[in-house]
Amino acid sequence: xxxxxxxxxxxxxxxxxxxxxxxxxxxxxxxxxxxxxxxxxxxxxxxxxxxxxxxxxxxxxxxxxxxxxxxxxxxxxxxxxxxxxxxxxxxxxxxxxxxxxxxxx
Amino acid sequence: xxxxxxxxxxxxxxxxxxxxxxxxxxxxxxxxxxxxxxxxxxxxxxxxxxxxxxxxxxxxxxxxxxxxxxxxxxxxxxxxxxxxxxxxxxxxxxxxxxxxxxxxx
Numbered sequence: 001x002x003x004x005x006x007x008x009x010x011x012x013x014x015x016x017x018x019x020x021x022x023x024x025x026x027x028x029x030x031x032x033x034x035x036x037x038x039x040x041x042x043x044x045x046x047x048x049x050x051x052x053x054x055x056x057x058x059x060x061x062x063x064x065x066x067x068x069x070x071x072x073x074x075x076x077x078x079x080x081x082x083x084x085x086x087x088x089x090x091x092x093x094x095x096x097x098x099x100x101x102x103x104x105x
Numbered sequence: 106x107x108x109x110x111x112x113x114x115x116x117x118x119x120x121x122x123x124x125x126x127x128x129x130x131x132x133x134x135x136x137x138x139x140x141x142x143x144x145x146x147x148x149x150x151x152x153x154x155x156x157x158x159x160x161x162x163x164x165x166x167x168x169x170x171x172x173x174x175x176x177x178x179x180x181x182x183x184x185x186x187x188x189x190x191x192x193x194x195x196x197x198x199x200x201x202x203x204x205x206x207x208x209x210x
Contacts, residue, residue: 006127006130006131006146006147007148008123008124008126008127008147008148009148011123011126013123016121016123018113018116018118018121019113021113021116021202022111022113022202025111025202025203025205026111029205041111042111042113043112043113043114091203094199094203095203097126097127097130098130098196098199098200100130100134
């Protein structure tokens with residue numbers, strides 16, 4: 001009677017949040033990005049972006065490097081190897097979920 | 106320099122939450138389901154499922170019908186036309202996002 005369970009527990013909540021998903025998606029193709037570049041690309045605020053970057057950093061998915069370009073402080077965000085792996089896994093889980101939904105079975 | 110923005114604002118937050126995504130995915134293929142069937146399929150608690158169903162109901166994406174089967178109370182959840190449309194749109198947005206990420210450009 002009941003269909004096979006949808007294993008939503010496999011969705012990585014660190015990545016699934018809308019802003020964090022955007023960050024990971026962006027970094028996957030650029031490898032690294034400046035803070036302001038991410039802020040513009042995701043059309044979000046400085047505070048909001050900071051919060052989500054910290055969460056991704058705590059999970060080990062990104063590395064945040066602060067430096068100076070001349071006198072100007074510069075913040076650059078790098079995707080880590082663990083982050084790349086976690087995002088690939090996330091995409092796999094989502095693809096499977098959506099496939100179960102729209103595809104056969 | 107900056108890439109084209111990722112339009113994460115188009116992701117429907119009512120659907121995007123992990124449990125709600127699971128509910129919508131399940132209902133898309135079954136059209137309707139009993140409360141206990143959903144609870145088992147998503148491996149969640151009664152309280153948690155209730156909260157998320159209410160949120161989907163408030164958005165007009167599901168309709169919740171309470172009745173009795175003999176003496177036993179029965180709660181059935183139906184996907185609405187608006188819910189089906191919203192989920193199709195959600196899938197489209199996610200597919201585009203993931204395509205931008207893993208595909209070309």
